[in-house]
Amino acid sequence: MTKTVIAQGTFDIVHPGHVHYLEEAAAMGDELYVIVARTANVDHKESPICPATQRRDVVDALEAVDEAILGHEEDIFVPIEEIDPDVIALGHDQHHDDAQIEAELERRGLECTVQRASARESVADDELLSTRLIIERILEQRA
Ligand SMILES: Cc1cc2nc3c(=O)[nH]c(=O)nc-3n(C[C@H](O)[C@H](O)[C@H](O)COP(=O)(O)O)c2cc1C
Numbered sequence: 001m002t003k004t005v006i007a008q009g010t011f012d013i014v015h016p017g018h019v020h021y022l023e024e025a026a027a028m029g030d031e032l033y034v035i036v037a038r039t040a041n042v043d044h045k046e047s048p049i050c051p052a053t054q055r056r057d058v059v060d061a062l063e064a065v066d067e068a069i070l071g072h073e074e075d076i077f078v079p080i081e082e083i084d085p086d087v088i089a090l091g092h093d094q095h096h097d098d099a100q101i102e103a104e105l106e107r108r109g110l111e112c113t114v115q116r117a118s119a120r121e122s123v124a125d126d127e128l129l130s131t132r133l134i135i136e137r138i139l140e141q142r143a
């Protein structure tokens with residue numbers, strides 16, 4: 001039976017940290033779906049620069065990804081109910097509460113575990129493994 005994994009995030013200006021997360025998520029199962037956050041739902045940090053459809057299209061083009069889809073506007077559990085995954089892979093630094101997600105999955109009758117991915121170790125001192133850092137560097141060097 002196919003083991004389906006869901007990863008999710010903003011993915012505004014893709015970098016090797018994203019690739020690491022998605023490769024690790026893909027290795028948790030056989031098929032990887034990625035839910036790309038709607039711009040209006042990214043409210044815990046600065047709004048993304050790139051439109052949601054562009055962020056989705058770039059993630060969809062990555063080798064580890066079987067399908068990238070835009071998230072639901074209001075209820076983040078709607079795409080999860082549709083895909084019915086075996087695993088939800090959370091990023092190493094994501095602010096979501098694993099136990100709360102597990103409780104909601106159970107409440108909706110979904111049999112799915114929540115696993116954390118690891119952080120990418122820098123392979124070079126000058127690697128920029130965060131969208132925020134890339135934007136800061138652009139502002140410093142091109143202002
Ligand atoms: C299990 C799960 C499902 C999500 N589904 C959606 C969704 O359907 N629509 C959406 O706009 N965002 C969705 N999100 C993303 C959140 O809205 C939030 O913006 C996202 O976690 C941003 O993460 P980042 O800061 O790591 O990029 C989901 C997050 C999680 C953990």
Ligand SMILES: Nc1ncnc2c1ncn2[C@@H]1O[C@H](COP(=O)(O)OP(=O)(O)OP(=O)(O)O)[C@@H](O)[C@H]1O
Pocket residue numbers: 008009010011012016017018020021045090091092093094118119120129130131132133
């Ligand atoms: N360096 C990294 N190593 C491993 N995973 C990462 C890394 N950077 C981001 N991710 C993961 O990628 C997913 C999407 O992250 P997000 O789009 O918020 O990127 P970000 O670069 O961390 O953004 P920002 O710098 O704006 O906070 C999250 O699950 C996050 O944990």
